[in-house]
Amino acid sequence: MQISVVTLFPELVSAGNRCGMVRAAIEKGRLTVAGYNPRDWSADRNRRVDDRPFGGGPGMLLQPGPISGAIDAAVDEDGGTRPLVVALSPQGQRLDRHVIADWAEREQPLVLVCGRYEGFDQRLLDSRVDVEYSLGDLVLSGGELAAMVVVDAIARRLPDVVGDAQSVVEDSFEADRLDHPHYTRPPEWEGRGVPAVLSSGDHRRIAEWRSEQALMTTARRRPDLFLQHGPTDNERAALERHWLAGSNDNPGQPTDTRLITGGGK
Incomplete structure (x- = not known):
């Protein structure tokens, strides 16, 4: 499965690729994760990707040009099935296990677009993004941690990644119930x-x-x-x-x- 992450901090994605189930999925050839930095598509000599919002207000907004350039490159890179482009933002619908299970089962390529600052220019969302998702009712400094959560949740559901597949079946939420208490040694x-x-x-x-x-x-x-x-x-x-x-x-x-x-x- 191919997952591309559009982010100003691709080093965070690279760090996540070296750990746990994500690393196992990559080493077993079940998953490929690549980062795309919008600064590489900036027309500014200082690689700037943000500007002030029209109408005033606090903070800065991500410009549509650099973000769309990175998304387009990620979409074109796959060359086969068109990826689903997902923006990770507090305005999105809440992400849950059903969505993750569907993505993992179909293994449809994904492009995860990470927000920063005050968010995205609406024109970028309208022209490039298929759906917006949020981890919950909270605000992060950027979408990178959310993207890493998505990647990890998908990785552990891919075939032959988790050593004991039954452990995935018995996870919390899998039957709309939380997990039971667990105990180990010493008694x-x-x-x-x-x-x-x-x-x-x-x-x-x-x-x-x-x-x-x-x-x-x-x-x-x-x-x-x-x-x-x-x-x-x-x-x-x-x-x-x-x-x-x-x-x-x-x-x-x-x-x-x-x-x-x-x-x-």
């Missing part, structure tokens, strides 16, 4: 033990415990996931058992009573 640390069921050797009980813990964690921390896709009747029964019956392991009510009353359907 006791700072006076805290490991739940006895995990040492029981009973794989059925362990699977049930993990499923139930994931259910409770999701209900407490991310009830919105339930309200989008459930809960199922069995999950609602488990919630009733733990919260309405006053379970010692999971005290307190869920943050949204619709999880139990059925409003999530």
Whole structure:
């Protein structure tokens, strides 16, 4: 899969390519990541790429010329399937696992365009960009960290990159549920033990415990996931058992009573 990153700081992209799953994907030939610096397409002798906004206001805007030049070069470089051009900005729709999974499965080339300063000239977005995405309700100094997140999230979903493919399937969000708690050696640390069921050797009980813990964690921390896709009747029964019956392991009510009353359907 080919990913091109349009950025004023290509060295950040290069650094990310040398680490973790991204490095593994590149070494296995599953992924290629290249940086394109808009300064290389600047008409200014000082390689300037920003200017003051029309109408006044604080900060500077990225000029459309240098950015479009870098995008066009990245698009032309692929030579095959036209890449999807994605601007990373706070104004974009929220990026989630479904989008990442789709990109990784189709292996469509991507051009990730990183913002800086006060953002992009609207004409650049209108003429070159297919879609805008945001990591969430926060503002970064630039899109480079967001681009690195996208690259990493895609890399670990590509075939033969992660050593145990099952670990990807069981990640948080993969079934619209958060992950269950995990424990490793030593069996006791700072006076805290490991739940006895995990040492029981009973794989059925362990699977049930993990499923139930994931259910409770999701209900407490991310009830919105339930309200989008459930809960199922069995999950609602488990919630009733733990919260309405006053379970010692999971005290307190869920943050949204619709999880139990059925409003999530």
